[in-house]
Amino acid sequence: MTEITSNLERKLARGEFVLTAEVCPPKGTDCSDFLKWSRTLAGVIDAINVTDNQGANMRISPLAASLILHREGVEPLFQITCRDRNRLALQSDLLGAAALGIRNVLALTGDHISFGDHREGKAVFDLDSVQLLESMKVLESGFDLSGKKLAGTPSFFVGAAAAPEAEPFELTLFKLRKKAAAGAKFFQTQAVFRPEKMARFADAVAPSGVKIIAGVLLLKSAGMARYINKNIPGLTVPDEIVAELEQAANPAETGVEIACRLANALKPYSDGIHIMAMGREEVIPEIAQALK
Numbered sequence: 001m002t003e004i005t006s007n008l009e010r011k012l013a014r015g016e017f018v019l020t021a022e023v024c025p026p027k028g029t030d031c032s033d034f035l036k037w038s039r040t041l042a043g044v045i046d047a048i049n050v051t052d053n054q055g056a057n058m059r060i061s062p063l064a065a066s067l068i069l070h071r072e073g074v075e076p077l078f079q080i081t082c083r084d085r086n087r088l089a090l091q092s093d094l095l096g097a098a099a100l101g102i103r104n105v106l107a108l109t110g111d112h113i114s115f116g117d118h119r120e121g122k123a124v125f126d127l128d129s130v131q132l133l134e135s136m137k138v139l140e141s142g143f144d145l146s147g148k149k150l151a152g153t154p155s156f157f158v159g160a161a162a163a164p165e166a167e168p169f170e171l172t173l174f175k176l177r178k179k180a181a182a183g184a185k186f187f188q189t190q191a192v193f194r195p196e197k198m199a200r201f202a203d204a205v206a207p208s209g210v211k212i213i214a215g216v217l218l219l220k221s222a223g224m225a226r227y228i229n230k231n232i233p234g235l236t237v238p239d240e241i242v243a244e245l246e247q248a249a250n251p252a253e254t255g256v257e258i259a260c261r262l263a264n265a266l267k268p269y270s271d272g273i274h275i276m277a278m279g280r281e282e283v284i285p286e287i288a289q290a291l292k
Contacts, residue, residue, distance in 0.1 A: 006103045007075050008047040009157040012186060012211045018272035019291070020077060020188065020213055021284050022049040025065040027058065034065065037281040038074045044288045047077040047104055049188075049274070053084060056116025063093055066102050077159070077188075078102050081110030086126040087135065087145055094139060098154030106159045106188060107132040129160060130175070133182035159213075160184035164192050164201035166234040173204050180208040188274050191217030193238055195265040202269040214270035216263045216287065218277045219255040222246040256283050260290035267291060 011018050023037050038048050048069055052062040066076035078097055080090065097105065109129040113121050127135065135145055142153045160179040166172045176187070187205065192198045192214055205212060219225050222245040225237040241258060248254035263273050273291060277284050 006047070006157050008077065008104055009185075011046055012271055015271075017267070017291075018046045018213065019044065019275065019288055020047045020049055020272065021045045021275040021277065021281070022051055022054075023281060024051055024054060024279070025060045025062060027060070029060065031060070031065070031068055035068065035072065038069055039072065041281065041284055042074045044285050045275075046272075047075045049077045049106065050079060052079040052081045052108065052110065053116070054111070056083065056111045056113045056118070058116070058118055063097055063100075063102075066097065067100050070100065070102055075104065076102060077104040077106055079106045079108055080132070081108045082125055082127045082129065082132055083110030083113060083123050086124050090127065090132060090135065091139065091144055094136060094156070095150075095154055098139075098156065099152075103155065103157050104159070105136070105156045106161070107136065107184070108161055130178045130182050133158060133160060133179060133184055137183045157185060158183055159186040159188050161190065162187040162201070162205075162212075163190045163234045164214075165190070165194060165197045165236065169200065169204075176205060176210075177208065180205075180210050184210055186211040186213055186271070188213045189215040191215045191235055191276060192266055193236070193241060193262065195262070195269070198266050198269045211271040212269070213272040213274045214266040215274045215276060216259050216266065218259045218275070218280055218283065218287075219245060220278065220280070221251045221255070252280075256286060259283075259287050263287055263291050 026034050050062045050066045053059055062079055066078040069076040107129050113123040136156050136158055139154050142150050187210055222242050225242045225245055228235050228237055245251045245254055275284050275287055
């Protein structure tokens with residue numbers, strides 16, 4: 001039987017430069033805005049990341065949202081985290097995704113529940129992201145994690161997260177190698193603000209053959225940049241970018257200019273760009289156009 005491949009997988013295999021972007025699923029059942037932006041971006045972006053209770057804030061199921069996109073002919077990149085599920089639920093959702101024709105999967109540990117809007121909840125973390133990647137390999141071999149044979153074997157195009165600017169880099173590299181060995185075919189990175197660190201990251205990842213989709217975060221204001229520096233581990237917006245936003249007559253517009261500049265600076269070291277527009281999906285085409 002011919003193996004099903006995704007458009008994202010085919011383009012990366014051919015060495016084509018790809019674009020992905022996040023469109024956050026709704027906090028409720030009304031998916032009209034989610035669908036509107038996803039349809040609008042379908043001709044610009046190769047795959048839409050469907051986040052999984054991002055920042056530990058409750059939203060509609062990413063599996064359901066991914067299916068909605070899939071049925072609309074929009075290619076989803078289904079994010080699945082270990083925070084909210086034990087190994088039974090993780091395997092069930094992965095098999096469900098495969099049965100529904102959803103092939104792209106981004107395996108994540110997940111933000112801790114203490115950061116989100118249900119802090120009284122209990123985090124699971126039965127597995128971590130490396131173990132989740134290994135679990136997908138087991139499922140693809142035709143068995144579940146208890147060694148029971150599956151009736152039908154899934155096939156995934158699996159990615160993992162990476163943080164090129166995290167220090168010490170040696171520890172980051174150790175984890176990246178484990179993810180590559182566990183089956184990650186691409187790394188989709190956190191926001192990168194220093195292209196020289198992306199160059200270091202690309203050199204370190206090159207021997208593994210894992211593709212790199214570099215993250216570009218759209219900053220809205222100097223206040224947002226300072227919040228990131230204070231509250232988001234592994235991310236630091238450089239002082240010169242904070243100052244540029246601080247002095248801007250129109251910080252939102254300047255944020256788009258910065259995103260375009262960074263995307264072009266990161267392009268030589270990556271196989272694609274991942275745009276995190278933070279609710280400003282209307283500017284994603286502008287950033288995409290700047291890369292051409």
